[in-house]
Amino acid sequence: MEAQRRMRKASILFCGFSALNAEVCKNLVLAGVSVTLLDNETVVKEDIDAHLFLQAGDIGEKVRFLVYHLVTSIYMDL
């Protein structure tokens, strides 16, 4: 119980939002942990291939805004 309480209280900062961080973020949101995404980059062609949240139409957009809506939609479904 103590561990559960600590997990609810915790918040995590993701610096840079690569495909790997997207996976980690997804896993933690599903586990019920608060997350913050810090990313200044725009989507480029190389990002889309492996990235869980990005698609071909997203090139040129800010990563953090696209991902924000998608990550929020994961936990809305819970």
Added chain:
Amino acid sequence: MTVDVAECSYKSLTLKYLQQYSVVCMTDHIPMEDQVRIDGICYENGIACYSVATFGFAAMLFADLGPKHLYMMKSISSENNPEGEPETVQVAHTMEFITLGKFLETKLADIQVKRKRQQVSLQFGNDMFAALLILNEIQRSKKETMDEAGIKDSLKLLLDGATTPINELVVVEIVASALGKYEISPVCAVMGGIVGQEIIKAISGNDEPINNLFCFNGLSGAGTVRKLNSSN
């Protein structure tokens, strides 16, 4: 539970901002010198800090949970409970971590594997660490690429005649994949699961965390944990 976004230059991240968080998870999009600085702040202020990256088929995780990380672990006590079965008890342990800066100061020549039998399975850790050092050097010299001969030369320079077991070809492969900046989704998925679990271990304070380097080899599917330290 909340999800948030923020925009901030990595150079201007201060203690005041980082204090709001219990864990910071950085990727290789952030220059190594900024990672070292952020990790230094986290180390002194009890914030767990992870540096994660995938380089083609290879992936790495560096964990820094501060100078004194407290965690609970189940163990079987020697005394039996009233029913005559061995009792499981929660035992508190502490673990000491080092900063990313100190970790990168580790000399390649000093990495020793004591038991011969372990050498093969642990060698990928050496290869990954060598690749990390070379990547760091490439970043510092503000170069964009490096050819195979260049990578081999810098590896020779780092080894400085030492006999640390290292597979030159693997190092070249990792560095080249890292410079190519492409990610492979299954490798990200596997590593994402491991990193997620590590972060949950860190914040819940349950079970032994990885100390301090974990490498995943996507080609063989094997993972290696190494504890590298510049002070020994």
